[in-house]
Amino acid sequence: MVARVHPTAPSHDDKRPFDIDDVLARVREAVRDLPDAAMFALAARGHDSLFEQLVACVLSIRTLDEVSLPASLALLQKASTPDALARMSPGDIDALIQPVTFHEAKAHQLHAIAVRTRDELGGALPCDAQVLQSFKGVGPKCAHLALGIACGHDVISVDIHVHRVTNRWGYVKTRTPQATLEALEARLPRRYWVEINRLLVPFGKHVCTGARPRCSTCPVLKQCRQVGVTNPR
Numbered sequence: 399m400v401a402r403v404h405p406t407a408p409s410h411d412d413k414r415p416f417d418i419d420d421v422l423a424r425v426r427e428a429v430r431d432l433p434d435a436a437m438f439a440l441a442a443r444g445h446d447s448l449f450e451q452l453v454a455c456v457l458s459i460r461t462l463d464e465v466s467l468p469a470s471l472a473l474l475q476k477a478s479t480p481d482a483l484a485r486m487s488p489g490d491i492d493a494l495i496q497p498v499t500f501h502e503a504k505a506h507q508l509h510a511i512a513v514r515t516r517d518e519l520g521g522a523l524p525c526d527a528q529v530l531q532s533f534k535g536v537g538p539k540c541a542h543l544a545l546g547i548a549c550g551h552d553v554i555s556v557d558i559h560v561h562r563v564t565n566r567w568g569y570v571k572t573r574t575p576q577a578t579l580e581a582l583e584a585r586l587p588r589r590y591w592v593e594i595n596r597l598l599v600p601f602g603k604h605v606c607t608g609a610r611p612r613c614s615t616c617p618v619l620k621q622c623r624q625v626g627v628t629n630p631r
């Protein structure tokens with residue numbers, strides 16, 4: 399049986415070798431005027447402590463930035479330290495983060511993080527991925543992104559956009575975000591480990607979208623292998 403090919407499906411005849419420096423320079427230019435991802439936007443507004451970044455990341459899980467960013471601001475303006483958040487009740491926290499997905503469970507998780515940080519960790523979170531991931535609700539994505547932004551650690555945070563885009567490029571060939579993290583750690587130059595999330599979240603939301611990516615106007619079309627792309631715009 400002959401496979402049907404979409405009229406704008408990728409041709410691989412005129413592809414160039416993939417050059418990560420050039421690709422990321424092009425992506426950087428493409429996202430220059432797009433809004434930053436929520437945690438980077440919060441850091442730019444001064445909410446750049448490890449605790450604030452972790453709170454924001456928990457709120458962002460399964461929640462659009464457009465929803466999680468205002469909720470993070472509302473909560474952090476009320477309580478930006480472990481001590482202040484621990485003094486709130488989970489119900490009070492919940493009331494401030496109502497639009498966020500799983501807000502009730504997240505309110506309890508955030509309160510527990512604040513109480514343990516105050517009572518067991520001397521009032522401040524350490525820049526330690528294992529400690530961060532020991533909190534309920536905090537996985538590698540959140541721990542890594544918070545450590546990258548707040549502590550300056552070289553760490554890769556793989557969310558759904560980083561996973562999808564790097565696989566479409568053909569830069570990695572993986573089935574899960576965890577496998578993508580390991581593949582990127584083996585291949586991506588260290589200087590891009592924090593920045594790749596900052597670049598690919600807006601790029602994935604606006605250019606290399608989940609459904610019908612905008613390949614015809616994409617600045618990296620010549621180098622991208624468009625793996626799995628069958629119905630581009």
Ligand code: SF4
Pocket residue numbers: 563566567605606607611612613616617618619622623624625627630
């Ligand atoms: S939009 Fe298309 S060409 Fe651009 S990165 Fe995504 S799949 Fe590749």
